[in-house]
Amino acid sequence: MNIIIFGPPLAGKGTQSKKIINDFGVIHLSTGDVLRQEKAQKSELGIKASEYKIWRL
Incomplete structure (x- = not known):
């Protein structure tokens, strides 16, 4: 299963990711976390x- 969640900052991507991880036992991979590291x-x-x-309005 591959799920991609897009959205602006504070849209709830992390919150939804945690629920999906708990419900389906999938692996979480965040490009933002990888790039920051x-x-x-x-x-x-x-x-x-x-x-x-990154340009923000």
């Missing part, structure tokens, strides 16, 4: 990700 480790991927800016 890579940036903290200053890996090649993290450095590349740091080049992108």
Whole structure:
């Protein structure tokens, strides 16, 4: 089963993810968590990700 949840910050993506994990026993993979970890480790991927800016209105 593959489920992708999209939405802006504070839309409830994490809350819904936790419910799905508990109900179906699936693995949670957050691209945001992965990229933040890579940036903290200053890996090649993290450095590349740091080049992108997030624009919020």
